[in-house]
Amino acid sequence: MFMQDKCDRVNPEKIKALIKRVPDTEVVTRMSAVFQALQSDTRLRILFLLREKEMCVCELEQALNVTQSAVSHGLRTLRQLDLVRVRREGKFTIYYIADEHVRTLIEMCLEHVEEKV
Amino acid sequence: MFMQDKCDRVNPEKIKALIKRVPDTEVVTRMSAVFQALQSDTRLRILFLLREKEMCVCELEQALNVTQSAVSHGLRTLRQLDLVRVRREGKFTIYYIADEHVRTLIEMCLEHVEEKV
């Protein structure tokens, strides 16, 4: 079956105008990388924990019950996207939520999934 | 090398209390499914378009420049997580952003990635 060029509703001019309102590739790609980072149970749990207080890697390891390696890899992902930040404190590496955007992201998503149960 | 049970900073009691503040598995899993849905360039672009106005599938197809199948699959994913909703209008299926949570999610993420360039 052949799909024609456009459906009845399509107005090429208006479509063009709408496309301009979509952020450019680079931005969209960075956004999907951020959501990608938030798409893991382990990393989400890390953020929920850090939302309560800043923590070192081994505290997170204890709380999450996964290997230290998994925590560290997860933190790296979150760090690379500036979702968490780091501070050295002696032999400990302290992680904390980067900013309010991150808290809001988590909060909105939580409200969304809890809304309908 | 052997990793001991807990590091100096770990206080088992406090850790336990923190764990209780993390939503339970079911909720975390639903949240990661939502973020997972937001983690695709195509689906993000769909949401950016729908943010401007509700659209039928073939309008989206035109705007996105991917196959109709890809759009439809993407929409199903978004629909299943209640990120978009659907309305029939004659032979057209009109999609629109589900609620304000979704707009805020997008907005927060956009601000986050645009903050530092």
Place this chain on the structure above:
DNA sequence: TGAACATATGAACAGCTGTTCATATATTAA
């Protein structure tokens, strides 16, 4: 009716992801 348009869906494949294991690096304290 049936032809044309609009949308959905299943299969399949290439590419990506998260975990663990093994190991390296960094810091402290003795």
Place this chain on the structure above:
DNA sequence: TTAATATATGAACAGCTGTTCATATGTTCA
């Protein structure tokens, strides 16, 4: 120094994802 603790990283593998292709289903109108 060295030992012990704390964290990071590379490799590798199983499992998941997004796209397209092919096709099915739904809707309108002549």
